[in-house]
Amino acid sequence: MRGSFAKRTMAEPLSQVVASMPRGRFLALMALFLGPAVAIYTLFSIYPLIATMALSTYTTDSSGAYQFVGLVNFVTLLTDAVWSKPFWNAAWNNLVFFAVHMLVQNPIGIALAGLLSLPGLKLKSLYRTVIFLPTMLSVVIVGFSWNLILSPLWGVAEGALKAVGLGSWFAPWLGLPSTALVTLALISVWQFVGIPMMLIYAALLNIPDELIDAARVDGLGHFRIFWHIKLPLVLPTIGLVSILTFVGNFNAFDLIYTVKGALAGPNFASDILGTFFYRTFFGFQLQLGNPTMGAAVATVMFFIILAGVCLYLFIVQRRLRRYAF
Amino acid sequence: MAGLHIDKINKSYGPARVLADIDLSIVDGEFVVLVGPSGCGKSTLLRMIAGLDAPTSGDIFIGNRLVNALAPAERKIAMVFQSYALYPHMDVRKNMTFGLKFTGVEPSERERRVAEAARMLRLEDLLGRYPRDLSGGQRQRVAIGRAIVREPDVFLFDEPLSNLDAALRVSTRVEIARLHRLLGATMVYVTHDQIEAMTLADRIVVMNQGQIEQVGKPLELYYTPANLFVAGFIGSPAMNFFPAEVESIEGDKVRAKGPTIARVTLPAGSLTRGSKLTIGVRPEHLTAGAPGDFSTTGAVELVERLGEASYAHVRRADDKLMVAEIRGRDTPAPGQTVTFSAPAEDVHVFDEAGRRL
Numbered sequence: 262m263r264g265s266f267a268k269r270t271m272a273e274p275l276s277q278v279v280a281s282m283p284r285g286r287f288l289a290l291m292a293l294f295l296g297p298a299v300a301i302y303t304l305f306s307i308y309p310l311i312a313t314m315a316l317s318t319y320t321t322d323s324s325g326a327y328q329f330v331g332l333v334n335f336v337t338l339l340t341d342a343v344w345s346k347p348f349w350n351a352a353w354n355n356l357v358f359f360a361v362h363m364l365v366q367n368p369i370g371i372a373l374a375g376l377l378s379l380p381g382l383k384l385k386s387l388y389r390t391v392i393f394l395p396t397m398l399s400v401v402i403v404g405f406s407w408n409l410i411l412s413p414l415w416g417v418a419e420g421a422l423k424a425v426g427l428g429s430w431f432a433p434w435l436g437l438p439s440t441a442l443v444t445l446a447l448i449s450v451w452q453f454v455g456i457p458m459m460l461i462y463a464a465l466l467n468i469p470d471e472l473i474d475a476a477r478v479d480g481l482g483h484f485r486i487f488w489h490i491k492l493p494l495v496l497p498t499i500g501l502v503s504i505l506t507f508v509g510n511f512n513a514f515d516l517i518y519t520v521k522g523a524l525a526g527p528n529f530a531s532d533i534l535g536t537f538f539y540r541t542f543f544g545f546q547l548q549l550g551n552p553t554m555g556a557a558v559a560t561v562m563f564f565i566i567l568a569g570v571c572l573y574l575f576i577v578q579r580r581l582r583r584y585a586f
Numbered sequence: 587m588a589g590l591h592i593d594k595i596n597k598s599y600g601p602a603r604v605l606a607d608i609d610l611s612i613v614d615g616e617f618v619v620l621v622g623p624s625g626c627g628k629s630t631l632l633r634m635i636a637g638l639d640a641p642t643s644g645d646i647f648i649g650n651r652l653v654n655a656l657a658p659a660e661r662k663i664a665m666v667f668q669s670y671a672l673y674p675h676m677d678v679r680k681n682m683t684f685g686l687k688f689t690g691v692e693p694s695e696r697e698r699r700v701a702e703a704a705r706m707l708r709l710e711d712l713l714g715r716y717p718r719d720l721s722g723g724q725r726q727r728v729a730i731g732r733a734i735v736r737e738p739d740v741f742l743f744d745e746p747l748s749n750l751d752a753a754l755r756v757s758t759r760v761e762i763a764r765l766h767r768l769l770g771a772t773m774v775y776v777t778h779d780q781i782e783a784m785t786l787a788d789r790i791v792v793m794n795q796g797q798i799e800q801v802g803k804p805l806e807l808y809y810t811p812a813n814l815f816v817a818g819f820i821g822s823p824a825m826n827f828f829p830a831e832v833e834s835i836e837g838d839k840v841r842a843k844g845p846t847i848a849r850v851t852l853p854a855g856s857l858t859r860g861s862k863l864t865i866g867v868r869p870e871h872l873t874a875g876a877p878g879d880f881s882t883t884g885a886v887e888l889v890e891r892l893g894e895a896s897y898a899h900v901r902r903a904d905d906k907l908m909v910a911e912i913r914g915r916d917t918p919a920p921g922q923t924v925t926f927s928a929p930a931e932d933v934h935v936f937d938e939a940g941r942r943l
Contacts, residue, residue, distance in 0.1 A: 471668070472673070475665070475671035475732075477657070477658050478638070478658045478665045479684060480660075481685075489684075494674065
């Protein structure tokens with residue numbers, strides 16, 4: 262009784278005012294509140310998206326005129342040898358790029374957050390700031406710095422490895438087709454590991470102290486408390502971090518463009534969808550720009566990310582809901 | 587089952603001393619309540635018994651075993667927390683068995699204990715549910731169940747009823763008392779609620795500012811408080827205090843008077859002329875009109891009618907308020923001047939340092 266009374270007094274003044282409003286005024290009010298956001302979102306997100314999708318269904322003939330061709334561009338992209346080989350190469354590389362982030366960046370971020378949340382750790386805020394620092398640097402600077410560090414001609418990496426007796430391990434990692442992509446992914450991991458660390462650290466701080474006390478009374482040590490109590494309780498945040506990583510990785514372009522240029526060498530070994538799209542749309546060196554095929558690549562990228570996000574929202578996040586307090 | 591012995595426990599955080607030379611012995615099977623205002627160190631003491639905090643100095647024995655260096659799980663204790671502290675990602679059964687897994691209890695034994703605790707606490711239908719689907723009272727029963735399955739020597743309760751509403755608090759209190767009778771285990775219970783303390787405890791430990799003020803049976807604390815703090819803390823509404831001075835000694839009787847006291851006659855004891863005293867009388871021991879060994883007069887300012895009794899707030903000569911309990915249908919009207927009295931056995935006398943005489 263009391264609950265419903267409280268709810269009514271809370272909601273009633275508003276709903277009565279709105280309910281007694283003439284319909285025209287109500288709609289005007291809605292337009293006033295929703296209008297600006299809808300207008301901006303439409304102008305800068307929805308319209309370009311639809312325009313891109315529309316463009317991907319056209320092609321240009323020799324005179325430069327646009328002709329509607331339906332889904333032909335997509336068929337070309339996925340089946341024609343000239344297009345499909347670099348496309349699948351870029352898609353696969355992008356998957357590897359994402360996998361490195363998931364297997365290296367996020368576990369290290371979780372482990373760092375776990376260490377930061379240990380009671381009695383000194384200099385917490387110093388570690389936190391230092392680890393987060395690279396995230397605030399421009400990708401261009403990070404890419405350029407690592408390019409210099411790893412350079413076999415004048416980089417410090419070889420000397421540093423020699424100093425600890427591991428000189429024979431050194432290889433021009435950015436220059437070898439077998440290692441370039443993973444090396445670039447690890448540079449990106451180095452730069453952005455602070456983001457999962459911060460998000461998961463914040464989630465760990467949310468776990469009540471009494472819960473940890475209860476686990477200690479139950480006989481768990483620090484590691485088991487982390488594994489059995491803290492980790493399950495931050496799974497929703499880990500899910501969020503994963504989807505952010507996924508979206509970020511499949512939109513990535515800047516680091517590879519900075520370090521390897523648009524050709525994403527050596528021999529396209531570090532080519533991902535972002536750089537592939539760039540060459541397709543704008544052209545590079547001998548390759549002419551092709552806006553309609555570029556739009557098709559962009560549309561495919563959009564659907565890959567959409568599929569990933571839907572998978573997360575409708576399957577993963579639903580299952581994680583049971584970990585809520 | 588085991589008793590508990592605390593020997594000269596001190597705890598300081600930097601210069602701040604939160605516990606000073608605490609000594610306390612609890613016998614096997616006793617229900618001891620630590621009570622005191624917030625910040626008095628009662629929860630800190632409990633956490634030290636549990637092993638969640640380490641004392642700065644001093645020893646803790648559980649059943650004659652020095653446990654200072656032992657982890658919480660090795661102390662054979664179980665703790666119930668104010669916020670229940672149930673694992674949100676485990677169902678009720680898992681919550682109860684989780685700790686047992688790490689202390690090497692066989693699965694069949696775990697099942698037996700859970701079944702027994704569930705029966706005792708009427709949790710059988712809830713075993714498959716998650717904490718978020720339970721009400722506050724159910725959650726607290728699960729938390730108690732999680733403590734029971736550990737079969738500890740000592741149960742520790744940290745304000746377990748504070749998060750429950752008034753009705754549930756009463757029924758859960760009864761439940762805990764019943765459990766104590768059933769299990770016969772040693773229990774240490776922290777609360778700031780004196781009703782919980784009075785109703786549950788075999789013995790109450792009243793704490794204030796990191797020190798033990800008095801240890802005693804509930805009615806001992808009520809009828810013979812050792813000092814002003816205990817006198818004022820136990821009992822609701824709180825005891826009225828009146829400043830006084832010994833006026834004359836006639837044989838075994840002492841007459842004392844004060845600015846707010848018309849007359850008080852006390853047994854002589856060790857009093858000398860001119861001794862400064864504080865006289866304490868509980869509201870429920872004041873009677874309007876009737877003559878008595880103690881009497882005081884004031885103007886009624888406000889009457890609170892509760893039904894079984896009414897509380898008259900009375901303005902005294904020194905402009906402070908005192909409270910008198912009035913039974914029955916006739917209550918004084920505000921503005922009326924009334925004389926209240928009390929028999930000598932209900933008058934508490936404290937010396938200048940606040941100690942009971």
